[in-house]
Amino acid sequence: MNNKLLNDTISSIKEQNLDVLNIVVRQDGNIIAKHDFVEEKPILLWSVSKTFTSMGVGIAISEGYFKINDHIIDFFPEIPQGKINEYTKKITIHDLLCMGSGHTECPIEKADWSNGNTHDICQLFFDEPVVFEPGIHFTYDNSATYMLSKIIKITTGTSLDEYLDKKIFQYLNIPKPKWDTCPNGIPQGFSGLHLTADQLSRFGQLILDKGVWKDKQLIPTRYIEQATSVQIETSDFNPYFATEDHHQGYGYQIWMNSYPNSYRMDGLYGNYVVMLPDKNAVITYVSNEQQNMTGVLELTWNTLVDKL
Template sequence: MNNCILDELIESVKTQNLQVLSVVVRKDGEIIAEHDFEESKPTLLWSVSKTFTSMAIGIAESEGYFKLTDKILDYFDADIREISDNLRKMTIHDLLCMGTGHAECPMTKAMNANQLLDDISKLFFDEPAVFEPGTHFVYNNAATYMLSKLITVTTGRSLKEYLMPRIFEPLEIPEPQWEVDVNGICYGCSGLYLTARELSKFGQLLLNKGVWNGKQLIPENYIEQATKPQIDTSEFDAFFATADHKQGYGYQLWMNSYHNSYRLDGLYGQYVVILPNKNAVVTYVSNEPTNMTGVLELTWNTLIDKL
């Protein structure tokens, strides 16, 4: 262990009053530094959950359940009341890269209107696809929910059940909590609870191109596609957006401004920063309500040159 490389990071957390709970640094496959600001426990990962959903899609495709080029109409016909031309074109790939053609996220829109989220599929398909799918990025929690539902529709298992023998058990992660909706579908876009150490294993799995203990858990070609830009995000204009939000989006993964790196990214400062050029993974679990990007930027400002 080389915890002294975290001294500047820890000081910066205190100076900025960032609510980081845990940080874990892995290099060359091993944990080289970690610090718990509070006792480590399974924590809601928010949108970091999305990347687990994405990897389930990659595995399920390799097992023959579907192809990324398949039209989503082929799997959700019973959920759809009106079929537009753009909806006919929408593929699984479009769900993965947040290119559904919607102008806003149907779940966010419903929550802002104090609507119940008791039928997310209906919300998704009732929202007009005003852009041609694949051409316009909109961060879309409902798209990820539909990916989770796709796993259940095609495999007969919940997303968590599907991933237990394929990812969680090989990584020696005890069965986690993953929140479900009223229909028993894992939200997919959020809802997964893990510790920082458990989450860092998943980050290492991605850096390893899907290999763990000599076994290919996730297809390498899928990870290669997932971790490179699939859609342009240069116009992403959320109030918190920085250069790290303008580099493109893969399959439920953000590209970073730091060359050849990408991240899992969740509300309140949940991050797994994958740094292939450094053969390193930096994992944060946080509860930061106002300066989420400040947590991510600890990597660039205090740590990257030490790896």
């Protein structure tokens, strides 16, 4: 363990007053440095959850439950065909994975989360106008990820959290984690997963190693190669917090980074898993930074990457 590796990172965190909770640095398969500003405990990972949903999809595809180019309308025969336009009929699993459903905004923005009363997200998804040809235009769409969670339940008969517990978490020696569900019992998919920084770093290692853990192939290598490469352009994605790291393209619920040949899991408030194949390294941040979350990611480029 070389915790001196994190000296500059820790200094920068203090100087910027960033609310980072835990950092774990892995290289060549081992933890080489870590720092806890607070004691590790399972924490809500927000949109980092999306990458777990994606890997569940990859496993389900490999097991023959559905195909990457299947049209999602075929999983929902209860949706009246008369209400579905031609673009909606074209949306595939691939389009959901890469946030290319064709919506101009996320339908979940219209959900009522007060008092536990929510709209049916599936219905919101199909009610939202599909303006763009699917697979062409990137819109950060939480409902797309939810739909993937629901499709896993429909096809496998097992909820996403149970499915990943059997297929991944048990092998990583992670007790079945909490995953927040919608009122219908479907795990949110787009958020809701609770893990510790150490547990999260193991999952990052699994992805860096193309789905292999202790010589066992848990996730298909080919799927991870697709998930960690650009499937849709994000140059037009410009929320107030956007940096160059938001304009490098998006894979299957994974972002590409401005640092060459690297990618990340990305969650609200500075929760990140940065995977650096050229360094054979994984850097995990668990944070609650509500003012400057991209500042947490940029610690990687400003204080860490050149030391690896």
